[in-house]
Amino acid sequence: MMHCHSKGMQSILGLVVIKHMGTPGLHHFSNPLLFAAERPKIVGDFGSKKEFTAGSLVKIPCLAEGIPKPKVSWMRNGKAVSGSQDGSLQIDQIQLEDSGIYSCAASIDVRGEKDQKSVSITVNAAPVVRLPNKHLNATSKSNTSLTCSVTGNPAPHITWRRGEQPVLHDGEKYILSSNGQKLLIVDLDKSDEGEYTCNATNSLGMESASLVLEVTSEHEKGLGAGVIVGILLILFLVVMLAVDLTCFRTRRRGVFMYISTNLLGKSVPRVKLEETEVKKGSTDKNQVVNISGIDA
Structure with a gap:
Protein backbone atom coordinates (compact mmCIF):
# COMPACT_ATOMS: atom_id res chain seq x y z
CA MET A 1 0.00 0.00 0.00
CA MET A 2 1.39 3.43 -0.95
CA HIS A 3 0.38 6.97 0.03
CA CYS A 4 0.69 9.88 -2.37
CA HIS A 5 0.54 13.56 -1.38
CA SER A 6 -0.10 16.14 -4.10
CA LYS A 7 -1.15 19.78 -3.65
CA GLY A 8 -2.59 19.14 -0.23
CA MET A 9 -4.69 16.20 -1.49
CA GLN A 10 -4.05 12.80 -0.03
CA SER A 11 -4.53 9.71 -2.20
CA ILE A 12 -4.09 6.06 -1.34
CA LEU A 13 -2.72 3.74 -4.00
CA GLY A 14 -3.26 0.01 -3.65
CA LEU A 15 -1.74 -2.94 -5.48
CA VAL A 16 -3.72 -6.14 -5.87
CA VAL A 17 -1.77 -9.26 -6.83
CA ILE A 18 -3.66 -12.40 -7.92
CA LYS A 19 -1.66 -15.64 -7.60
CA HIS A 20 -2.37 -18.69 -9.72
CA MET A 21 -1.20 -22.08 -8.59
CA GLY A 22 0.34 -24.29 -11.30
CA THR A 23 3.20 -26.76 -11.26
CA PRO A 24 4.27 -27.61 -7.72
CA GLY A 25 7.09 -25.37 -6.62
CA LEU A 26 6.27 -22.76 -9.24
CA HIS A 27 4.07 -19.71 -8.76
CA HIS A 28 2.45 -17.81 -11.58
CA PHE A 29 1.15 -14.27 -11.03
CA SER A 30 -1.39 -12.40 -13.13
CA ASN A 31 -0.97 -8.80 -14.09
CA PRO A 32 -1.30 -6.65 -10.95
CA LEU A 33 -4.43 -4.44 -10.55
CA LEU A 34 -3.89 -0.88 -9.36
CA PHE A 35 -6.67 1.02 -7.56
CA ALA A 36 -6.86 4.52 -6.03
CA ALA A 37 -8.87 5.93 -3.11
CA GLU A 38 -9.08 9.66 -2.41
CA ARG A 39 -10.32 11.16 0.84
CA PRO A 40 -13.40 13.43 0.54
CA LYS A 41 -12.61 17.12 0.47
CA ILE A 42 -14.77 20.22 0.07
CA VAL A 43 -13.15 22.50 -2.49
CA GLY A 44 -13.64 26.21 -2.80
CA ASP A 45 -14.41 28.64 -0.02
CA PHE A 46 -18.01 29.80 0.44
CA GLY A 47 -17.08 31.98 3.41
CA SER A 48 -17.89 31.70 7.08
CA LYS A 49 -20.58 34.41 7.14
CA LYS A 50 -23.27 35.48 4.70
CA GLU A 51 -26.11 38.02 4.89
CA PHE A 52 -29.32 38.06 2.89
CA THR A 53 -32.47 40.17 2.76
CA ALA A 54 -35.76 38.51 3.63
CA GLY A 55 -37.63 37.34 0.53
CA SER A 56 -34.54 36.80 -1.61
CA LEU A 57 -33.36 33.59 -3.31
CA VAL A 58 -30.34 31.96 -1.66
CA LYS A 59 -28.03 29.44 -3.32
CA ILE A 60 -24.75 28.33 -1.73
CA PRO A 61 -22.68 25.78 -3.69
CA CYS A 62 -20.78 22.97 -1.97
CA LEU A 63 -18.30 21.23 -4.29
CA ALA A 64 -16.55 18.10 -3.11
CA VAL A 72 -22.87 15.85 -0.07
CA SER A 73 -25.41 16.77 2.62
CA TRP A 74 -26.47 19.91 4.53
CA MET A 75 -27.48 20.53 8.14
CA ARG A 76 -28.90 23.60 9.91
CA ASN A 77 -28.15 23.98 13.60
CA GLY A 78 -27.47 20.24 13.76
CA LYS A 79 -30.61 19.15 11.90
CA ALA A 80 -30.66 17.81 8.34
CA VAL A 81 -32.02 20.03 5.56
CA SER A 82 -32.57 19.16 1.92
CA GLY A 83 -30.12 20.31 -0.72
CA SER A 84 -30.31 20.38 -4.50
CA GLN A 85 -29.06 17.58 -6.76
CA ASP A 86 -25.76 19.35 -7.43
CA GLY A 87 -25.05 19.52 -3.69
CA SER A 88 -25.77 23.21 -3.26
CA LEU A 89 -28.05 24.71 -0.62
CA GLN A 90 -31.04 26.58 -2.05
CA ILE A 91 -33.66 28.54 -0.08
CA ASP A 92 -36.51 30.22 -1.93
CA GLN A 93 -37.69 33.48 -0.35
CA ILE A 94 -35.54 33.21 2.75
CA GLN A 95 -37.14 34.50 5.96
CA LEU A 96 -35.90 35.78 9.30
CA GLU A 97 -36.47 32.39 10.94
CA ASP A 98 -34.11 30.76 8.39
CA SER A 99 -31.08 32.38 10.07
CA GLY A 100 -28.59 29.97 11.62
CA ILE A 101 -25.43 27.90 11.20
CA TYR A 102 -25.46 25.77 8.03
CA SER A 103 -22.93 22.95 7.53
CA CYS A 104 -21.99 21.15 4.32
CA ALA A 105 -20.55 17.65 4.70
CA ALA A 106 -18.82 15.52 2.05
CA SER A 107 -18.62 11.88 3.12
CA ILE A 108 -17.57 8.46 1.84
CA ASP A 109 -19.54 6.16 4.08
CA VAL A 110 -17.80 2.88 3.15
CA ARG A 111 -14.58 4.21 4.66
CA GLY A 112 -16.17 6.40 7.33
CA GLU A 113 -14.43 9.53 6.01
CA LYS A 114 -15.92 13.03 6.03
CA ASP A 115 -14.99 16.66 5.40
CA GLN A 116 -17.17 19.52 6.62
CA LYS A 117 -17.44 23.30 6.37
CA SER A 118 -19.91 25.68 8.02
CA VAL A 119 -21.36 29.08 7.21
CA SER A 120 -23.36 31.46 9.40
CA ILE A 121 -26.39 32.88 7.56
CA THR A 122 -27.98 36.10 8.76
CA VAL A 123 -31.30 37.32 7.37
CA ASN A 124 -32.14 41.02 7.50
CA ALA A 125 -35.83 41.94 7.61
CA ALA A 126 -38.05 44.98 8.11
CA PRO A 127 -39.94 45.17 11.43
CA VAL A 128 -43.19 43.28 11.96
CA VAL A 129 -45.38 44.46 14.88
CA ARG A 130 -48.16 42.40 16.48
CA LEU A 131 -50.55 43.27 19.33
CA PRO A 132 -52.49 40.58 21.25
CA ASN A 133 -55.70 42.66 21.07
CA LYS A 134 -57.03 45.95 19.71
CA HIS A 135 -59.04 46.98 22.79
CA LEU A 136 -58.16 46.79 26.47
CA ASN A 137 -60.34 47.50 29.53
CA ALA A 138 -58.73 48.32 32.87
CA THR A 139 -59.89 49.59 36.28
CA SER A 140 -58.82 52.95 37.68
CA LYS A 141 -56.17 52.96 40.42
CA SER A 142 -54.74 49.70 39.02
CA ASN A 143 -51.63 49.05 36.91
CA THR A 144 -51.83 47.70 33.38
CA SER A 145 -49.30 46.48 30.80
CA LEU A 146 -49.40 47.08 27.05
CA THR A 147 -47.30 44.57 25.11
CA CYS A 148 -46.37 44.45 21.44
CA SER A 149 -44.46 41.62 19.77
CA VAL A 150 -41.78 42.89 17.37
CA THR A 151 -39.51 40.99 14.98
CA GLY A 152 -36.92 42.29 12.54
CA ASN A 153 -33.19 42.49 11.86
CA PRO A 154 -31.26 44.65 12.61
CA ALA A 155 -33.03 44.86 15.98
CA PRO A 156 -35.79 47.48 15.59
CA HIS A 157 -35.94 50.62 17.73
CA ILE A 158 -39.30 50.64 19.54
CA THR A 159 -41.24 53.69 20.74
CA TRP A 160 -44.74 54.29 22.16
CA PRO A 166 -44.79 60.29 22.79
CA VAL A 167 -44.87 58.11 25.90
CA LEU A 168 -41.48 58.24 27.61
CA HIS A 169 -40.05 56.12 30.40
CA ASP A 170 -40.08 58.10 33.66
CA GLY A 171 -39.82 55.25 36.16
CA GLU A 172 -43.03 56.32 37.93
CA LYS A 173 -46.07 56.69 35.70
CA TYR A 174 -44.65 54.99 32.61
CA ILE A 175 -42.16 52.11 32.79
CA LEU A 176 -40.70 50.61 29.59
CA SER A 177 -38.98 47.21 29.36
CA SER A 178 -35.36 47.05 28.20
CA LEU A 184 -46.40 49.51 32.14
CA ILE A 185 -48.84 52.27 33.14
CA VAL A 186 -49.06 52.83 36.92
CA ASP A 187 -52.09 54.04 38.92
CA LEU A 188 -54.55 54.37 36.04
CA ASP A 189 -57.13 57.14 35.85
CA LYS A 190 -59.52 58.49 33.22
CA SER A 191 -56.83 60.72 31.73
CA ASP A 192 -54.92 57.60 30.65
CA THR A 201 -38.09 51.07 13.02
CA ASN A 202 -34.88 49.70 11.54
CA SER A 203 -32.77 50.33 8.43
CA LEU A 204 -35.15 48.28 6.27
CA GLY A 205 -38.45 49.87 7.22
CA MET A 206 -41.01 50.85 9.82
CA GLU A 207 -44.27 49.35 11.11
CA SER A 208 -46.74 50.22 13.87
CA ALA A 209 -49.85 48.81 15.55
CA SER A 210 -52.42 50.47 17.86
CA LEU A 211 -54.86 49.59 20.61
CA VAL A 212 -57.51 51.52 22.55
CA LEU A 213 -57.29 51.66 26.35
CA GLU A 214 -60.51 52.25 28.29
CA VAL A 215 -60.39 53.00 32.03
CA THR A 216 -63.42 52.21 34.22
CA SER A 217 -63.77 53.59 37.76
CA GLU A 218 -64.72 51.31 40.66
CA HIS A 219 -68.03 53.20 41.02
CA GLU A 220 -68.88 52.69 37.35
CA LYS A 221 -67.86 49.07 37.56
CA GLY A 222 -70.16 48.46 40.55
CA LEU A 223 -72.99 50.43 38.97
CA GLY A 224 -72.70 48.40 35.81
CA ALA A 225 -72.98 45.16 37.75
CA GLY A 226 -76.02 46.50 39.67
CA VAL A 227 -77.76 47.51 36.47
CA ILE A 228 -77.25 44.05 35.00
CA VAL A 229 -78.65 42.40 38.14
CA GLY A 230 -81.65 44.76 38.10
CA ILE A 231 -82.43 43.99 34.47
CA LEU A 232 -82.23 40.26 35.11
CA LEU A 233 -84.54 40.62 38.14
CA ILE A 234 -87.12 42.59 36.13
CA LEU A 235 -87.06 40.00 33.36
CA PHE A 236 -87.58 37.25 35.92
CA LEU A 237 -90.59 39.05 37.45
CA VAL A 238 -92.14 39.66 34.03
CA VAL A 239 -91.85 35.98 33.17
CA MET A 240 -93.33 34.92 36.51
CA LEU A 241 -96.26 37.34 36.15
CA ALA A 242 -96.94 36.09 32.64
CA VAL A 243 -97.02 32.50 33.88
CA ASP A 244 -99.26 33.44 36.82
CA LEU A 245 -101.69 35.33 34.58
CA THR A 246 -101.94 32.31 32.32
CA CYS A 247 -102.75 30.09 35.29
CA PHE A 248 -105.35 32.61 36.49
CA ARG A 249 -107.17 32.61 33.18
CA THR A 250 -107.09 28.87 32.61
CA ARG A 251 -107.10 27.18 36.01
CA ARG A 252 -108.19 29.93 38.42
CA ARG A 253 -104.96 29.65 40.36
CA GLY A 254 -102.02 31.86 41.19
CA VAL A 255 -101.40 35.27 42.70
CA PHE A 256 -104.08 37.01 40.64
CA MET A 257 -106.66 34.55 41.86
CA TYR A 258 -105.61 35.09 45.47
CA ILE A 259 -105.75 38.88 45.15
CA SER A 260 -109.11 38.80 43.39
CA THR A 261 -110.84 36.50 45.86
CA ASN A 262 -109.19 37.34 49.18
CA LEU A 263 -107.93 40.91 49.06
CA LEU A 264 -110.42 42.58 46.72
CA GLY A 265 -113.39 40.42 47.70
CA LYS A 266 -114.51 40.06 44.11
CA SER A 267 -115.84 36.95 42.49
CA VAL A 268 -114.34 35.62 39.36
CA PRO A 269 -115.78 37.25 36.22
CA ARG A 270 -115.77 33.95 34.39
CA VAL A 271 -118.05 32.36 37.00
CA LYS A 272 -120.53 35.24 36.61
CA LEU A 273 -120.35 34.86 32.91
CA GLU A 274 -121.01 31.13 33.15
CA GLU A 275 -124.03 31.73 35.46
CA THR A 276 -125.40 34.30 33.03
CA GLU A 277 -124.93 31.88 30.17
CA VAL A 278 -126.81 29.13 32.11
CA LYS A 279 -129.75 31.42 32.87
CA LYS A 280 -129.87 32.62 29.33
CA GLY A 281 -129.85 29.03 28.15
CA SER A 282 -132.78 28.17 30.42
CA THR A 283 -134.81 31.12 29.13
CA ASP A 284 -134.07 30.20 25.58
CA LYS A 285 -135.21 26.63 26.25
CA ASN A 286 -138.55 27.81 27.64
CA GLN A 287 -139.07 30.00 24.65
CA VAL A 288 -138.37 27.15 22.29
CA VAL A 289 -140.83 24.75 24.02
CA ASN A 290 -143.69 27.27 24.08
CA ILE A 291 -144.27 27.48 20.34
CA SER A 292 -147.98 26.76 20.30
CA GLY A 293 -148.92 30.33 20.85
CA ILE A 294 -151.13 29.27 23.80
CA ASP A 295 -150.38 31.00 26.99
CA ALA A 296 -149.51 28.73 29.85
Whole structure:
Protein backbone atom coordinates (compact mmCIF):
# COMPACT_ATOMS: atom_id res chain seq x y z
CA MET A 1 0.00 0.00 0.00
CA MET A 2 1.39 3.43 -0.95
CA HIS A 3 0.38 6.97 0.03
CA CYS A 4 0.69 9.88 -2.37
CA HIS A 5 0.54 13.56 -1.38
CA SER A 6 -0.10 16.14 -4.10
CA LYS A 7 -1.15 19.78 -3.65
CA GLY A 8 -2.59 19.14 -0.23
CA MET A 9 -4.69 16.20 -1.49
CA GLN A 10 -4.05 12.80 -0.03
CA SER A 11 -4.53 9.71 -2.20
CA ILE A 12 -4.09 6.06 -1.34
CA LEU A 13 -2.72 3.74 -4.00
CA GLY A 14 -3.26 0.01 -3.65
CA LEU A 15 -1.74 -2.94 -5.48
CA VAL A 16 -3.72 -6.14 -5.87
CA VAL A 17 -1.77 -9.26 -6.83
CA ILE A 18 -3.66 -12.40 -7.92
CA LYS A 19 -1.66 -15.64 -7.60
CA HIS A 20 -2.37 -18.69 -9.72
CA MET A 21 -1.20 -22.08 -8.59
CA GLY A 22 0.34 -24.29 -11.30
CA THR A 23 3.20 -26.76 -11.26
CA PRO A 24 4.27 -27.61 -7.72
CA GLY A 25 7.09 -25.37 -6.62
CA LEU A 26 6.27 -22.76 -9.24
CA HIS A 27 4.07 -19.71 -8.76
CA HIS A 28 2.45 -17.81 -11.58
CA PHE A 29 1.15 -14.27 -11.03
CA SER A 30 -1.39 -12.40 -13.13
CA ASN A 31 -0.97 -8.80 -14.09
CA PRO A 32 -1.30 -6.65 -10.95
CA LEU A 33 -4.43 -4.44 -10.55
CA LEU A 34 -3.89 -0.88 -9.36
CA PHE A 35 -6.67 1.02 -7.56
CA ALA A 36 -6.86 4.52 -6.03
CA ALA A 37 -8.87 5.93 -3.11
CA GLU A 38 -9.08 9.66 -2.41
CA ARG A 39 -10.32 11.16 0.84
CA PRO A 40 -13.40 13.43 0.54
CA LYS A 41 -12.61 17.12 0.47
CA ILE A 42 -14.77 20.22 0.07
CA VAL A 43 -13.15 22.50 -2.49
CA GLY A 44 -13.64 26.21 -2.80
CA ASP A 45 -14.41 28.64 -0.02
CA PHE A 46 -18.01 29.80 0.44
CA GLY A 47 -17.08 31.98 3.41
CA SER A 48 -17.89 31.70 7.08
CA LYS A 49 -20.58 34.41 7.14
CA LYS A 50 -23.27 35.48 4.70
CA GLU A 51 -26.11 38.02 4.89
CA PHE A 52 -29.32 38.06 2.89
CA THR A 53 -32.47 40.17 2.76
CA ALA A 54 -35.76 38.51 3.63
CA GLY A 55 -37.63 37.34 0.53
CA SER A 56 -34.54 36.80 -1.61
CA LEU A 57 -33.36 33.59 -3.31
CA VAL A 58 -30.34 31.96 -1.66
CA LYS A 59 -28.03 29.44 -3.32
CA ILE A 60 -24.75 28.33 -1.73
CA PRO A 61 -22.68 25.78 -3.69
CA CYS A 62 -20.78 22.97 -1.97
CA LEU A 63 -18.30 21.23 -4.29
CA ALA A 64 -16.55 18.10 -3.11
CA GLU A 65 -13.86 15.80 -4.50
CA GLY A 66 -12.92 12.26 -3.59
CA ILE A 67 -12.70 8.70 -4.87
CA PRO A 68 -15.27 7.31 -4.95
CA LYS A 69 -17.41 10.41 -5.36
CA PRO A 70 -18.44 11.74 -1.93
CA LYS A 71 -22.03 12.20 -0.85
CA VAL A 72 -22.87 15.85 -0.07
CA SER A 73 -25.41 16.77 2.62
CA TRP A 74 -26.47 19.91 4.53
CA MET A 75 -27.48 20.53 8.14
CA ARG A 76 -28.90 23.60 9.91
CA ASN A 77 -28.15 23.98 13.60
CA GLY A 78 -27.47 20.24 13.76
CA LYS A 79 -30.61 19.15 11.90
CA ALA A 80 -30.66 17.81 8.34
CA VAL A 81 -32.02 20.03 5.56
CA SER A 82 -32.57 19.16 1.92
CA GLY A 83 -30.12 20.31 -0.72
CA SER A 84 -30.31 20.38 -4.50
CA GLN A 85 -29.06 17.58 -6.76
CA ASP A 86 -25.76 19.35 -7.43
CA GLY A 87 -25.05 19.52 -3.69
CA SER A 88 -25.77 23.21 -3.26
CA LEU A 89 -28.05 24.71 -0.62
CA GLN A 90 -31.04 26.58 -2.05
CA ILE A 91 -33.66 28.54 -0.08
CA ASP A 92 -36.51 30.22 -1.93
CA GLN A 93 -37.69 33.48 -0.35
CA ILE A 94 -35.54 33.21 2.75
CA GLN A 95 -37.14 34.50 5.96
CA LEU A 96 -35.90 35.78 9.30
CA GLU A 97 -36.47 32.39 10.94
CA ASP A 98 -34.11 30.76 8.39
CA SER A 99 -31.08 32.38 10.07
CA GLY A 100 -28.59 29.97 11.62
CA ILE A 101 -25.43 27.90 11.20
CA TYR A 102 -25.46 25.77 8.03
CA SER A 103 -22.93 22.95 7.53
CA CYS A 104 -21.99 21.15 4.32
CA ALA A 105 -20.55 17.65 4.70
CA ALA A 106 -18.82 15.52 2.05
CA SER A 107 -18.62 11.88 3.12
CA ILE A 108 -17.57 8.46 1.84
CA ASP A 109 -19.54 6.16 4.08
CA VAL A 110 -17.80 2.88 3.15
CA ARG A 111 -14.58 4.21 4.66
CA GLY A 112 -16.17 6.40 7.33
CA GLU A 113 -14.43 9.53 6.01
CA LYS A 114 -15.92 13.03 6.03
CA ASP A 115 -14.99 16.66 5.40
CA GLN A 116 -17.17 19.52 6.62
CA LYS A 117 -17.44 23.30 6.37
CA SER A 118 -19.91 25.68 8.02
CA VAL A 119 -21.36 29.08 7.21
CA SER A 120 -23.36 31.46 9.40
CA ILE A 121 -26.39 32.88 7.56
CA THR A 122 -27.98 36.10 8.76
CA VAL A 123 -31.30 37.32 7.37
CA ASN A 124 -32.14 41.02 7.50
CA ALA A 125 -35.83 41.94 7.61
CA ALA A 126 -38.05 44.98 8.11
CA PRO A 127 -39.94 45.17 11.43
CA VAL A 128 -43.19 43.28 11.96
CA VAL A 129 -45.38 44.46 14.88
CA ARG A 130 -48.16 42.40 16.48
CA LEU A 131 -50.55 43.27 19.33
CA PRO A 132 -52.49 40.58 21.25
CA ASN A 133 -55.70 42.66 21.07
CA LYS A 134 -57.03 45.95 19.71
CA HIS A 135 -59.04 46.98 22.79
CA LEU A 136 -58.16 46.79 26.47
CA ASN A 137 -60.34 47.50 29.53
CA ALA A 138 -58.73 48.32 32.87
CA THR A 139 -59.89 49.59 36.28
CA SER A 140 -58.82 52.95 37.68
CA LYS A 141 -56.17 52.96 40.42
CA SER A 142 -54.74 49.70 39.02
CA ASN A 143 -51.63 49.05 36.91
CA THR A 144 -51.83 47.70 33.38
CA SER A 145 -49.30 46.48 30.80
CA LEU A 146 -49.40 47.08 27.05
CA THR A 147 -47.30 44.57 25.11
CA CYS A 148 -46.37 44.45 21.44
CA SER A 149 -44.46 41.62 19.77
CA VAL A 150 -41.78 42.89 17.37
CA THR A 151 -39.51 40.99 14.98
CA GLY A 152 -36.92 42.29 12.54
CA ASN A 153 -33.19 42.49 11.86
CA PRO A 154 -31.26 44.65 12.61
CA ALA A 155 -33.03 44.86 15.98
CA PRO A 156 -35.79 47.48 15.59
CA HIS A 157 -35.94 50.62 17.73
CA ILE A 158 -39.30 50.64 19.54
CA THR A 159 -41.24 53.69 20.74
CA TRP A 160 -44.74 54.29 22.16
CA ARG A 161 -47.16 57.16 21.83
CA ARG A 162 -50.65 58.04 23.06
CA GLY A 163 -52.48 59.82 20.31
CA GLU A 164 -49.79 62.05 18.84
CA GLN A 165 -47.87 62.47 22.11
CA PRO A 166 -44.79 60.29 22.79
CA VAL A 167 -44.87 58.11 25.90
CA LEU A 168 -41.48 58.24 27.61
CA HIS A 169 -40.05 56.12 30.40
CA ASP A 170 -40.08 58.10 33.66
CA GLY A 171 -39.82 55.25 36.16
CA GLU A 172 -43.03 56.32 37.93
CA LYS A 173 -46.07 56.69 35.70
CA TYR A 174 -44.65 54.99 32.61
CA ILE A 175 -42.16 52.11 32.79
CA LEU A 176 -40.70 50.61 29.59
CA SER A 177 -38.98 47.21 29.36
CA SER A 178 -35.36 47.05 28.20
CA ASN A 179 -36.35 46.16 24.62
CA GLY A 180 -39.27 48.60 24.60
CA GLN A 181 -41.88 45.97 23.76
CA LYS A 182 -43.71 46.28 27.11
CA LEU A 183 -45.21 49.49 28.52
CA LEU A 184 -46.40 49.51 32.14
CA ILE A 185 -48.84 52.27 33.14
CA VAL A 186 -49.06 52.83 36.92
CA ASP A 187 -52.09 54.04 38.92
CA LEU A 188 -54.55 54.37 36.04
CA ASP A 189 -57.13 57.14 35.85
CA LYS A 190 -59.52 58.49 33.22
CA SER A 191 -56.83 60.72 31.73
CA ASP A 192 -54.92 57.60 30.65
CA GLU A 193 -57.66 56.55 28.23
CA GLY A 194 -56.96 56.73 24.52
CA GLU A 195 -55.22 55.10 21.58
CA TYR A 196 -51.72 53.76 22.23
CA THR A 197 -49.38 52.96 19.32
CA CYS A 198 -46.30 50.74 19.28
CA ASN A 199 -43.87 51.83 16.56
CA ALA A 200 -40.82 49.81 15.38
CA THR A 201 -38.09 51.07 13.02
CA ASN A 202 -34.88 49.70 11.54
CA SER A 203 -32.77 50.33 8.43
CA LEU A 204 -35.15 48.28 6.27
CA GLY A 205 -38.45 49.87 7.22
CA MET A 206 -41.01 50.85 9.82
CA GLU A 207 -44.27 49.35 11.11
CA SER A 208 -46.74 50.22 13.87
CA ALA A 209 -49.85 48.81 15.55
CA SER A 210 -52.42 50.47 17.86
CA LEU A 211 -54.86 49.59 20.61
CA VAL A 212 -57.51 51.52 22.55
CA LEU A 213 -57.29 51.66 26.35
CA GLU A 214 -60.51 52.25 28.29
CA VAL A 215 -60.39 53.00 32.03
CA THR A 216 -63.42 52.21 34.22
CA SER A 217 -63.77 53.59 37.76
CA GLU A 218 -64.72 51.31 40.66
CA HIS A 219 -68.03 53.20 41.02
CA GLU A 220 -68.88 52.69 37.35
CA LYS A 221 -67.86 49.07 37.56
CA GLY A 222 -70.16 48.46 40.55
CA LEU A 223 -72.99 50.43 38.97
CA GLY A 224 -72.70 48.40 35.81
CA ALA A 225 -72.98 45.16 37.75
CA GLY A 226 -76.02 46.50 39.67
CA VAL A 227 -77.76 47.51 36.47
CA ILE A 228 -77.25 44.05 35.00
CA VAL A 229 -78.65 42.40 38.14
CA GLY A 230 -81.65 44.76 38.10
CA ILE A 231 -82.43 43.99 34.47
CA LEU A 232 -82.23 40.26 35.11
CA LEU A 233 -84.54 40.62 38.14
CA ILE A 234 -87.12 42.59 36.13
CA LEU A 235 -87.06 40.00 33.36
CA PHE A 236 -87.58 37.25 35.92
CA LEU A 237 -90.59 39.05 37.45
CA VAL A 238 -92.14 39.66 34.03
CA VAL A 239 -91.85 35.98 33.17
CA MET A 240 -93.33 34.92 36.51
CA LEU A 241 -96.26 37.34 36.15
CA ALA A 242 -96.94 36.09 32.64
CA VAL A 243 -97.02 32.50 33.88
CA ASP A 244 -99.26 33.44 36.82
CA LEU A 245 -101.69 35.33 34.58
CA THR A 246 -101.94 32.31 32.32
CA CYS A 247 -102.75 30.09 35.29
CA PHE A 248 -105.35 32.61 36.49
CA ARG A 249 -107.17 32.61 33.18
CA THR A 250 -107.09 28.87 32.61
CA ARG A 251 -107.10 27.18 36.01
CA ARG A 252 -108.19 29.93 38.42
CA ARG A 253 -104.96 29.65 40.36
CA GLY A 254 -102.02 31.86 41.19
CA VAL A 255 -101.40 35.27 42.70
CA PHE A 256 -104.08 37.01 40.64
CA MET A 257 -106.66 34.55 41.86
CA TYR A 258 -105.61 35.09 45.47
CA ILE A 259 -105.75 38.88 45.15
CA SER A 260 -109.11 38.80 43.39
CA THR A 261 -110.84 36.50 45.86
CA ASN A 262 -109.19 37.34 49.18
CA LEU A 263 -107.93 40.91 49.06
CA LEU A 264 -110.42 42.58 46.72
CA GLY A 265 -113.39 40.42 47.70
CA LYS A 266 -114.51 40.06 44.11
CA SER A 267 -115.84 36.95 42.49
CA VAL A 268 -114.34 35.62 39.36
CA PRO A 269 -115.78 37.25 36.22
CA ARG A 270 -115.77 33.95 34.39
CA VAL A 271 -118.05 32.36 37.00
CA LYS A 272 -120.53 35.24 36.61
CA LEU A 273 -120.35 34.86 32.91
CA GLU A 274 -121.01 31.13 33.15
CA GLU A 275 -124.03 31.73 35.46
CA THR A 276 -125.40 34.30 33.03
CA GLU A 277 -124.93 31.88 30.17
CA VAL A 278 -126.81 29.13 32.11
CA LYS A 279 -129.75 31.42 32.87
CA LYS A 280 -129.87 32.62 29.33
CA GLY A 281 -129.85 29.03 28.15
CA SER A 282 -132.78 28.17 30.42
CA THR A 283 -134.81 31.12 29.13
CA ASP A 284 -134.07 30.20 25.58
CA LYS A 285 -135.21 26.63 26.25
CA ASN A 286 -138.55 27.81 27.64
CA GLN A 287 -139.07 30.00 24.65
CA VAL A 288 -138.37 27.15 22.29
CA VAL A 289 -140.83 24.75 24.02
CA ASN A 290 -143.69 27.27 24.08
CA ILE A 291 -144.27 27.48 20.34
CA SER A 292 -147.98 26.76 20.30
CA GLY A 293 -148.92 30.33 20.85
CA ILE A 294 -151.13 29.27 23.80
CA ASP A 295 -150.38 31.00 26.99
CA ALA A 296 -149.51 28.73 29.85
